[in-house]
Amino acid sequence: MQPAGQNELDVVIASLGHLGDGVAETDSGQYFVPFTLAGESVRIHPLTDGRAELLEILKPAASRVAAPCRHFGVCGGCNLQHIEATAYAEWKCRQVVAALTARGIECDVEPLVPAAPRSRRRAGLAATRTKKGVTIGYYMRASHTIMAAQECPLVVPEIENALEKLAFLVEPGLSRKGRASLAVTATQEGLDVAVSGGKEAPDGPLRAELAKRAASIDLARLTWESDILAERRAPTVMFSGLRVAPPPGAFLQATAEGEAVLVRLVLDGVGDAKRVVDLFAGCGTFTAALAKRSSVLAVEGEAKPLAALDRALRQQGPGLGLKPVECVTRDLFRRPVHASELLKTDAVIFDPPRAGAAAQCEMLAKSGVPTVVGVSCNPATFARDARTLIDGGYALTRVTPVDQFLWSPHIELVGIFRKE
Incomplete structure (x- = not known):
């Protein structure tokens, strides 16, 4: 460990911890540094509880690669896009x-x-409504702020390509004080979407509007707070040749x-x-x-x-x-x-x-x-x-x-x- 600027340390990452953060062993104890790899020399800003912020990579590891997603490091969904496949x-x-x-x-x-990549058929999205419209995506790392997702190389294209449509879908059912969670599943018949955290018990006009929007973007099913508002086609999955129609939110x-x-x-x-x-x-x-x-x-x-x-x-x-x-x-x-x-x-x-x-x-x-x-x-x-x-x-x-x-x-x- 070497001193750098005020409240900065130059350290070597000894290993990757079980959550994917780099572990630096110093005279002051361990520091867990996100987005680092074993063997790297890095400059950090120590925080509380053994955590540290990465300021600069001084000497990268041979296993470091460019992250495939523009949101990596900001989005809270992925920890390890920066490591080569074999080392990972x-x-x-x-x-x-x-x-x-x-x-x-x-x-x-x-x-x-x-x-x-692009193989996950389930996604948990978050949505909020502001004066500018609906923000839909994932929570930012270590934050309660929702980040608008422009892409997601984790999920199947059917989900990634539907992000704007899903924002349109939930807009009338969101209040400006709340945040909604969307469980989105790609099924044989199309997307199955279950929303929680929106306006409760949609009344007649709102219920009709949400169902209309679900139809306009061709959802298989829309469930709102455990209430099925629209089901154009019963969403099904295949289990070794057996076609099963899971209930909303099923594992x-x-x-x-x-x-x-x-x-x-x-x-x-x-x-x-x-x-x-x-x-x-x-x-x-x-x-x-x-x-x-x-x-x-x-x-x-x-x-x-x-x-x-x-x-x-x-x-x-x-x-x-x-x-x-x-x-x-x-x-x-x-x-x-x-x-x-x-x-x-x-x-x-x-x-x-x-x-x-x-x-x-x-x-x-x-x-x-x-x-x-x-x-x-x-x-x-x-x-x-x-x-x-x-x-x-x-x-x-x-x-x-x-x-x-x-x-x-x-x-x-x-x-x-x-x-x-």
């Missing part, structure tokens, strides 16, 4: 290894399955390509299992693929997504030649499936939210199910749950990271467990 993939894999190591788990982690994997990889890895892990339990089944990400060769018990805590899956199975399952699927609504956090309920089960899949599946894995650890496949978007909670399974007699035989959250610290993974 290695860093993401190290995050998985570090999470496992912290729980005393040794397992070979396979190379990262990469994500492509979907971020990219279709990443989902296909997850399905393949799950099927590889399950193998020739005849009876499979699909826990946290959602709308059926894995259910239809599993049902092509196994009978499936699909369990999900949210009633509406499971009802959408059940409806699709009843209508299309016989024509697709699927094996029997039973759908059960059950809160797996409060009432996990007990080991005694799994006596005739050959394999279990669990794909929980970021909080993981602590209670359910305690039950699985007590079971004799030969194969358990875990899908997770949080390496830390996956490692915690993996530790529970290992302590219960399972071996973690394979871990594959799958990138669906390009240029961010988030990572999906699939782990295969075998009962020893």
